[in-house]
Amino acid sequence: MKPTLIPHISYQNFVLDQLNTHYSGGILTLVRKDWTIISKLWITDLSFTTTWLHDLYSVKGPEPRDPASMLRSYLLCLLTSPTLSITEWVNQLHRVPLYTILSGFEPGDVPGVGTFYDFFRRLSGFEKANVKPFIKLKRKKKQKKKPKKGEKATPRNPGIIRKLVDRHLRHGSKQKQLPGDQLYAFFQSQFLEVSARLGLLGDPHSLGVVGDGTPVETASYPRSKPICDCSAQGLTNCTHPRRYSQPDIDSGWDSSRERYFNGYHLYMISTSDSRFDLPLYPRLHPASRHDSVSLVVSSIEFSQRYTLGTIDKILLDAAHDAEPIYELLDHHNVEP
Structure with missing residues (x-):
């Protein structure tokens, strides 16, 4: 009904x-x-x-x-x-x-x-079953040397930022559907528009924003449920796909707590022209993703979805200090 x-x-x-x-x-x-x-x-x-x-x-x-x-x-x-x-x-x-x-x-x-x-x-509004092949827990490898206090983990793929930016500048980026698109459309129409009308975001046509990431710890290991009846038949070595509650989590480095964690890397684009630091585009990335990579992905997605204005300035920390990022910001007429 x-x-x-x-x-x-x-x-x-x-x-x-x-x-x-x-x-x-x-x-x-x-x-x-x-x-x-x-x-x-x-x-x-x-x-x-x-x-x-x-x-x-x-x-x-x-x-x-x-x-x-x-x-x-x-x-x-x-x-x-x-x-x-x-x-x-x-x-x-x-x-x-x-x-x-x-x-x-x-x-x-x-x-x-x-x-x-x-x-x-x-x-x-995103109908997609989290069915993945069975994930076998890997043997513990020799631990890498931990970064120093406050130091970010290095990107897994050196040069990935250059590749991402060059591909975007050369071919553009086609907007693809994300699980949170419908929810973000509601967030923009019912929260961001109200905040913009009240002047809480600053100048909507010349936004000043800040970008930064933070760890979000979830389950300590992948949790899943079977979608077959192998257990009822007494079969223990089942290799059928399983339904995972969080199929896209992995492990990353928490620089503030100086330890590894399992979960997501929340990258937030927030307004900097307001004393309220209101969020404009929160995005969950894999925990292993570096801040600089998250910025490239989040900024492109944000420009494709945010319809209330444009970014004029952005404030970033030292983890984003890479030449391709400056080229990306210059391409979009954003002052770092």
Whole structure:
């Protein structure tokens, strides 16, 4: 069944009514820090989420949860308990009525874990099974000499930056579909456009940005599930493809903590003309990817997707100090 649009004013009235019912003169009370979260969600209109995802719901079937409330609940999770899993967040919604109310649900009527994952599938809009050949764990090789404190790991493929930039300057780069394209389109229309209208991004037609990467540690080893019945048949040496939860993670060097990690390399292009340092284009790369390579990839993708203005200046650290990068920036009329 198609979701029904709930205007933001209806959400605000719902929150007022529920807070008066459960938090005025009763056992439940609000503390000072609760009002910061309440005010953020009070002014954040997410009702367009329902319109945006409307076509992804079936005409038949039971009435779905309000998409705006589902997204609001997940954002609330990131604001209050960013390290919690979805399972633990659902438990938290059952324990804390305030979080349930601010999400847009009535206390005692909390969506299940499967409902959240079903919503995430629609939110991403990228239907591709993470089926890969079975990954055998490699034997431990002789450890390489660790970089010094604060020193970035060297690129795995020396000269790769020159090859990437030369190919882009010679042939251009055709835009290809990415798993996060639909989500970024929503982020740009509902968050970046609002920030631009409020003057929080600086001059949208002459943006000053900063680019830098940070490690994102996830699982310690690849996690997967079988898609065959070899285990039920008693076959132990199964070589069939498996479904991986994170098929694109690998190992990289964390220069700030001076240790290797398994996960992603988050490269962020953020605004530098605002005291808020708002993100413009977050992009997850393999953990082994060097900052300079991530910049080349992210900057090209950003120029293909960002429609609110152009970059005029960019601030980078020493990890990006390579001649091909200066040539790339000069080609796009960006001042380093």
